[in-house]
Amino acid sequence: MNSGFLQAFQRALTCPICMNYFIDPxxxxxxxxxxxxxxxxxxxxxxxxxxxxxxKKTTWQRNLKTDIRVKKMASLLRKVSLQQFLSAEExxxxxxxxxxxxxxxxxxxxxxxxxxxxxxxxxHRHCPIEWAAEECREKLIKKMQSxxxxxxxxxRNLNMETSRTRCWKDYVSLRIEAIRAEYQKIPSFLxxxxxxxxxxxxxxxxxxxxxxxxxxxxxxxxxxxLRGMYEELREMxxxxxxxxxxxxxxxxxxxxSVLLHMPxxxxxxxxxxxxxxxxxxxxxxx
Numbered sequence: 001m002n003s004g005f006l007q008a009f010q011r012a013l014t015c016p017i018c019m020n021y022f023i024d025p026x027x028x029x030x031x032x033x034x035x036x037x038x039x040x041x042x043x044x045x046x047x048x049x050x051x052x053x054x055x056k057k058t059t060w061q062r063n064l065k066t067d068i069r070v071k072k073m074a075s076l077l078r079k080v081s082l083q084q085f086l087s088a089e090e091x092x093x094x095x096x097x098x099x100x101x102x103x104x105x106x107x108x109x110x111x112x113x114x115x116x117x118x119x120x121x122x123x124h125r126h127c128p129i130e131w132a133a134e135e136c137r138e139k140l141i142k143k144m145q146s147x148x149x150x151x152x153x154x155x156r157n158l159n160m161e162t163s164r165t166r167c168w169k170d171y172v173s174l175r176i177e178a179i180r181a182e183y184q185k186i187p188s189f190l191x192x193x194x195x196x197x198x199x200x201x202x203x204x205x206x207x208x209x210x211x212x213x214x215x216x217x218x219x220x221x222x223x224x225x226l227r228g229m230y231e232e233l234r235e236m237x238x239x240x241x242x243x244x245x246x247x248x249x250x251x252x253x254x255x256x257s258v259l260l261h262m263p264x265x266x267x268x269x270x271x272x273x274x275x276x277x278x279x280x281x282x283x284x285x286x
Contacts, residue, residue: 013074016054017042020238022074024141026064030057033070037144037234041227079130082241086110086129103132108246133241136248140237143255144230150259151226157265158219164268165212172205175270201270208268218263229258 015022017038024036032054034042042053051058085091086099091110093100098112106124116126176198183194236244236251 010077013070013077018234018238021077022070023137023237024144025067025070025074027067027070028052028059028064030055030059033067035234036064036066037141037230037237039064040148041231041234075134078133078241082130082133085240085242101128102126103129103245105132110242129241129245133244136244137237139252140233143252144233144237146259147226147230147233147255150262151223151230154219154222154226154262157263158216158223160265161212161216161219164266165209165216168205168209168212168268172201172209172270175205176201204270208266208270211266212268215263215266222263225258229255 010021013021015025015035015038016032017034020035022033022035025033026036026039027033028039030052032052034053043051086101091100092098093112093115096112096114098114100110100112100115102111102113102116103109104111104116104124104126110129111126179197179201180194183191183197233251233255236247239247
């Protein structure tokens with residue numbers, strides 16, 4: 001394969017956003033392809049699909065499917081890059097002068113086949129480097145999907161909470177005016193009850209308003225945490241195979257902790273105290 005053709009092949013399998021070989025590639029309705037994580041993270045409101053970064057056309061797709069053929073070809077290019085890296089003199093096994101093709105999961109080291117069968121490593125779990133790297137990527141992609149789903153859920157809840165927060169004061173004001181109107185229809189000696197009722201309603205309204213603002217703040221904080229972890233997983237996916245394996249560490253555990261304790265919307269409800277005489281007047285219509 002001549003170098004010009006190889007370079008063209010590499011460009012065809014390179015994501016235009018991250019400029020790396022595709023991971024979990026998807027093709028949107030305008031025909032352009034991207035890594036799914038890069039596509040999602042590139043839009044300002046990233047649970048909402050908007051415009052293609054290449055042609056600027058609006059896309060309305062929601063259920064994007066992985067392009068399996070493109071994914072396999074990108075995986076082949078990563079294998080070529082790995083083989084080039086391992087064929088370097090400095091990556092040869094010093095003891096056996098063999099290419100290091102195995103990865104030891106216990107001490108995160110690269111081993112030749114003879115070293116992997118030695119007494120030192122025989123009880124360790126080890127497998128071919130390219131298999132181990134792709135397995136790690138698949139775990140990361142699966143975890144990113146969970147983060148994406150939670151980010152979408154949080155986005156919807158945040159919109160709901162923002163709308164409730166914006167309308168809450170007007171709602172409380174309308175309730176107050178309605179109660180005042182009811183008390184105007186009954187004897188004036190109930191003025192003290194009216195004041196107590198309105199004060200209680202005002203206090204409940206302020207308490208719930210504070211709860212809504214605190215809930216909104218928690219959701220905004222969670223949005224940033226989800227986005228930050230999503231970006232960290234994406235960057236990990238794009239690392240070269242050997243670097244990925246050696247840096248994998250506890251990232252899945254940390255991402256799982258971000259998914260816990262997702263904030264839920266407040267269910268605002270004002271207390272409804274009885275108005276003296278109202279039930280009697282209502283019964284007259286029965």
